[in-house]
Amino acid sequence: MAGQKSTLTWAVHISVAFLVLLWVFPTVGLLVSSFRTGDQIGTSGWWAALLPQEQVVQFRTLDPDDARVPVGDLFVVEGDIFEGGEPLDIAAYGTSSRAVGAFEPGEVSEMGEGETLVLNPDGSYVWTGTDDQISGRGQRIFATVTSPPEFTTANYEFMLLDERNSEGMTRAFFNTLTVVIPATIIPILIAAFAAYALAWMDFPGRALLVAAVVALLVVPLQLALIPLLKLHNEIGIGKGYLGVWLAHTGFGMPLAIYLLRNYMVGLPRDIIENAKVDGATDFQIFTKIILPLSFPALASFAIFQFLWTWNDLLVALVFLIDSSGQTTVMTRQIVELLGTRGGDWEILATAAFISIVVPLVVFFAMQRYLVRGILAGSVK
Structure with missing residues (x-):
């Protein structure tokens, strides 16, 4: 009947609400636990933090x-x-x-x-x-x-200000930024050019290239780790930032090209044709028309790539090997804390929440572009 929501609509709303709560509860729990003492964490859950x-x-x-x-x-x-x-x-x-x-x-x-x-x-x-x-x-x-309920900032002071831990955590934070920023920008730059070519330029084999990009989406990361590491060692970039940047770029390229191409294909053809009639080159069309209109898709992939590289541990362990700890990233630093301070739950909760603050800020700052970028090209 008119004015009434169907059963499917209610099911979708309930499912979305469930997924949101499934994501929010652990995050809130981690935040609350990071301000509690070890004794209180050991005796009750975070949901009872306000109770005696x-x-x-x-x-x-x-x-x-x-x-x-x-x-x-x-x-x-x-x-x-x-x-x-x-x-x-x-x-x-x-x-x-x-x-x-x-x-x-x-x-x-x-x-x-x-x-x-x-x-x-x-x-x-x-x-x-x-x-x-x-x-x-x-x-x-x-x-x-x-x-009584007890909250303290001593956990953050210990992790960020205490000389025994602040040096390692601060260094790991900036090391992670050193990995993440280039590993997010480089694939976007390369994939944007490739996506424009696959969307608007006619050349032999374009359909095969699109099919190859789609096929690469299903290749698991673990399958290419050993061959890629051998290649990096042979050319001398196996243990450094350059190697991990190229590894993240290679693993992120298929999704970037696929996502950006789908968005660019959906842009109005009349704009492109009018620009060509006016004498614009493909490079001018790409830089002055396509890129500004494709910002939602670029931001959408940037969110995915940033979150993936920030939370990555496997690629960092394989391609960023350093026994001195000078290039340790946040995820590896937390793993080391598990070994040295495995019983100090308040310290582990604080370190974990510090590591997710930046991804949370990036996600909420750019999430309005996420859906627009993902759904681009799905409806004609």
């Missing part, structure tokens, strides 16, 4: 040799697990890692042979025992506490 968190925290009593006080035949150590800091709500406590919540606050923990420990709800404790028991290191206390 219950977690088990290990404390130690004061050093018995300095803090113990004789009381009759026994010795006593008294103190506060929070040591003047902000007190937290204690739900339970324990003195063994196998029973971290065995006792209620204020309940006496019997540790054998008369040794006892009491942790009060306010964080104060009393540890009592004999001379042999109250000695050495302080007694461990595992407290189950409820902490």
Whole structure:
């Protein structure tokens, strides 16, 4: 009926909404996790970041040799697990890692042979025992506490400002830009000329070239890595920026030519013919008419190529080999962090979000051209 949406339209809308949420949720989760502490990430998901968190925290009593006080035949150590800091709500406590919540606050923990420990709800404790028991290191206390939501910028300060990490991450950031910018511009320049020739110039074998471009779209990247690396090594560009630029250019050319040709074929023929009648050469038509009108398609491919090269790890590992780390890109730097700081989830989340900030900015700045460029030539 008129005015009512069909079932197919609703299905499309629901599918689009699902895909958007599928993309947004991990991104938002990564952003939220990058501002959380490691303890809170380990105890709850990012969606609970605004709620109080219950977690088990290990404390130690004061050093018995300095803090113990004789009381009759026994010795006593008294103190506060929070040591003047902000007190937290204690739900339970324990003195063994196998029973971290065995006792209620204020309940006496019997540790054998008369040794006892009491942790009060306010964080104060009393540890009592004999001379042999109250000695050495302080007694461990595992407290189950409820902490308020906590956000911090220390993760970003550690990654960007701390000398132990900022040098590697900053260098990797600029190395990635050094790879991505030429690897995006070079294939666009070459593919634009090729696309114009395949769209508007008549020459023998044009149809075969178009078919070859379409066939190259299905060639997997991994298939050409070893032969291309051997070629680069033979001509002396196997370990450097030039080699990785040419590799990204070669792998991106088929899509660039296909996308740009489809767009240029859809441009009005009258404009091209009128320009030729007025005496314009093919180069003048290309630079002054075709390129300005083809900006949506150029921007569309630029988004694809930029995102692909920025997030690439395989090509960088193969063609940008450097044992000193001077040419390490962002993706490889994050992999190295996984090996050295695999348990520091807050640091990994921060590094990952830093690596996707630039692609997000590029995508949202140019996304209005994306659909126009992709759909160009699909409807006649």
